[in-house]
Amino acid sequence: MIGAREASGIVTLAWRGLRRRPTRTGLVIAGIAVAIFLVCTVDAMSSGVKRATRAAAGETALVVYRQNRFCPFTSQLPQSYEQDIRNIPGVSTVTPVKIVVSNCRASLDVVTFRGVPAEDFARDHATETSPEAMKAWLSRSDAALLGPELAARRRLVGGDRFTAAGVDAFVAGVIESDTPQDQSSAFVHLSFLQEQLKRGGTGTVVTQFDVRVTDPARLEEVATAIDAHFAADQSPTTTRAETAHVARAATDVIALVGFAELLGLAGLAAVFALVANAIVLSMRSREREVSILQTLGFTRLHLALLVVTEAVLLGGIGGVIGALASYFTIAFVRTAMTMEGVSIAVPPSAFIAVLGVGLAMALSLAAGIVPAIIASRQSIVAGFRS
């Protein structure tokens, strides 16, 4: 084994070797950084999708949508269904919601207006909204409370006005919510949104009903009961758990993110290949240097450690740069993938950044092992002849 001072000396030597070959080191680090940027960004998108679509054990939220309709513009349900749904056993609350989106297709910058009854919203979101913002929202019929991602993306604060999808609203404030569907939403008064649009009969048509059940175990039972109740009506419904509703709406995005995950894996393979190639080429051009070190008393272990340390330093530095670039890009751009009125936020994640750095270092370590073994087994005399 080797002592702490020897290990520290080897790390110093490895660092000097990298620093004094700036072109090679810079190119390898840049390559790793780009690959890890890709990996972390794809992973952030993937984690956003999972967060929005994975069913939680205690899930109590249902979405009642018009049967065989997949877009907020075509899902039209009579607002009068509210009372019928409220009477179904197991239902806790029912909120009629009118949804208007600035773009019905998949996009990275969509504003989703959610028209909700004022009293229902004030009850459900009291803890997520400051008293001043809630007061301003309740006092103005054209007021909107914005989800945090939307406010950050559009740089909007209380007192601003903004227009999207033909709706002009006053910003009463920003809600503090972790719920994925709240992130890119602008909550407005239901009657205001219905008036603004003049579609489907003022005050009578909504896009969907957000339903809460009393017991998570009864989620499926309540959904079935709602759909059965309206099956023979002029506007039959399809009721799903909220996460399943998002997953259905986001099918295309999930497929795209799944493909992007393959790109992420390719990025990881690129890190491995890049470091392995750089280290192999480096050691091939340094056979004499290895022989010098062996002559000076460096053991196989010293040499292997030197090579592996160089690889891990390359991976670590490239990984940190790539992961930080990804984190701050996501944090700055504040992207949310929205389609058919449902939003999937892509949040910056410190965990993913740390994971990216760890992956880069682990792959670099693995990539350095074979060159390390080759270097440590080199014959001294043969190295001098090279």
Next chain:
Amino acid sequence: MATVEPIIRCSSLEKHYERGGETVRVLEKLDLTITRGQFVALMGPSGSGKTTLLNLLAGIDRPTAGGLVVDGQDITTLSRAALAHWRARSVGYIFQLYHLVPVLTAYENVELPLYVHNISRRERHRRVCEALESVSISDRHAHYPSQLSGGQEQRVAIARAIVTQPSLLLADEPTGDLDRASAAGIMELLGRLHREHGQTIVMVTHDPATAVHAQRTVHLDKGRLVEPHGVAS
């Protein structure tokens, strides 16, 4: 001062290579004893086995047969790791082409062998400064090898060889790549190390003018010792 204690004892030392299905006998039944504190020149024509013998003495190559005890250690029986540790402690090696690491400064090149010694950074610094001082190259400590003349590079290489205070200093044609003035300076330096510190030095050279600095000259021809009895004169 030199003592009669042997530092190198080769007995029936042999080194053979297989090349193209043929056995090349580089060293044949070589018996040689060198006492501690001696300055020995190894001379002989090209292919006589001088550098091979030096490599065997340094433990960077292994003999095919025979015994080799250096500084009290039978190095033919050591494992690869033990041999590396032994080299780090006991041997300083000076190459004809200096073999400095190009991306390290003179100071860092001299510091290199100390990385495998479990000593503090302060002690490392003290020893490097002392070694650089003793070869009169302190003022070039921050220069890279490409910024040094051949003579200066060889001085740095000598500092690197002596920084671990080895019991045996081996030099393979240390002036072979230098002009006359630089060569004279290097030989003066090796002579001083021998005189002032009683350093045992074994030096390979082609040049009789260089060999005169040594106390004793050993001649090799076709892998055999030409010097009568191979004992100190």
